[in-house]
Amino acid sequence: xxxxxxxxxxxxxxxxxxxxxxxxxxxxxxxxxxxxxxxxxxxxxxxxxxxxxxxxxxxxxxxxxxxxxxxxxxxxxxxxxxxxxxxxxxxxxxxxxxxxxxxxxxxxxxxxxxxxxxxxxxxxxxxxxxxxxxxxxxxxxxxxxxxxxxxxxxxxxxxxxxxxxxxxxxxxxxxxxxxxxxxxxxxxxxxxxxxxxxxxxxxxxxxx
Numbered sequence: 001x002x003x004x005x006x007x008x009x010x011x012x013x014x015x016x017x018x019x020x021x022x023x024x025x026x027x028x029x030x031x032x033x034x035x036x037x038x039x040x041x042x043x044x045x046x047x048x049x050x051x052x053x054x055x056x057x058x059x060x061x062x063x064x065x066x067x068x069x070x071x072x073x074x075x076x077x078x079x080x081x082x083x084x085x086x087x088x089x090x091x092x093x094x095x096x097x098x099x100x101x102x103x104x105x106x107x108x109x110x111x112x113x114x115x116x117x118x119x120x121x122x123x124x125x126x127x128x129x130x131x132x133x134x135x136x137x138x139x140x141x142x143x144x145x146x147x148x149x150x151x152x153x154x155x156x157x158x159x160x161x162x163x164x165x166x167x168x169x170x171x172x173x174x175x176x177x178x179x180x181x182x183x184x185x186x187x188x189x190x191x192x193x194x195x196x197x198x199x200x201x202x203x204x205x206x207x208x
Contacts, residue, residue, distance in 0.1 A: 002177065002207050004150030005095055006143075007124075008161035009105040010051055012181045013088055013200065014118050019081040020048060026081070031067055040065050050183075052166075075110035082117040087201040089119045095207055100150045102126040104143065104159075106136045106166075125149075137163075138170040147174065158194075160203065168193050179206060 010016045024044055028036045036044065047053065047061035055071035062069045095101055101124045105111050108131040115121040126149045130136035133145055143159075150157050154175035161167025161180070164187055168178040172191070180186065180193035181200070195206055 002099060002156060002158040003152040004100040004102075004147075004157040005203070005207065006102050006104050006146050006150070006157060006159045006171070006176070007092075008137075008159075008163070008167045008181075009103055009111055009114060010107070011162040011183050012160060012167075013103075013120065014082050014085055014114070016051060016078075017045075017183075018083065019078055020045065020051075022081040022083075023078050027067055027069070027077075036065070075108060076113065079110045079113040079117060082114050084118040085200065087199070089123060091201050091204050092120060092123050094204060096123055096125065099207070100125055100152070102128060102146050102149055104128045104137065104146045106130040138166045140170060140174070143170055143174055143176075147176075158203075158207065160197075160200075164190050164193075179203065 007013060021041065024041060025035055028034060044062060044065060047058055055074055059069040059071045059074070092101060103115065103124050105128070107129060111129050112121065112127065115124070115127065128142055128146050130142060133142050135141040137143070147154055147157060157176045159168065159171035159176045159178050161171070162183045164180065168180055169190055172178050177194040179195040179197050182196055182198060186192065197203065
């Protein structure tokens with residue numbers, strides 16, 4: 001049984017892609033008076049790179065589509081579109097009764113707003129946000145901080161995330177088991193994760 005579970009936030013505990021598309025539709029209606037054409041939306045999604053593009057660069061690309069994006073406001077606007085996924089809160093509440101549970105996420109203050117939106121701010125026992133810790137994934141230090149909170153050896157900790165190179169490879173390098181929330185493809189160059197999951201509810205069986 002894993003004595004600690006560390007979890008990424010974006011695209012792990014909620015569908016960031018769905019939130020992004022909802023945000024894009026709202027912005028387009030306000031600024032353009034219409035929905036984006038499919039090719040326009042596809043271009044905007046590509047520019048965003050699933051949140052791994054700098055906000056300033058993303059704002060510059062969005063202007064080419066006629067959209068004005070405030071880099072500082074964008075994370076909070078996106079957080080406003082976050083929708084809880086079925087059974088996520090129930091699953092994590094059950095896990096938190098018998099083990100230490102923490103979030104390890106890159107980003108700024110909007111990350112805590114997202115946790116509130118999906119009802120997990122009162123469920124997890126600790127939150128490690130890169131802007132607060134001063135170091136971001138995939139750097140080793142943020143994982144070590146979270147392991148320090150768990151107070152158990154890495155081999156007794158499960159890390160759950162969607163990004164193979166940012167979340168799971170660094171966790172595995174420290175000796176943690178990994179559960180991949182599959183949102184893309186797994187790189188051939190990396191050893192496979194310990195588990196592959198499609199829903200957070202699957203953690204109940206993994207951690208049983």
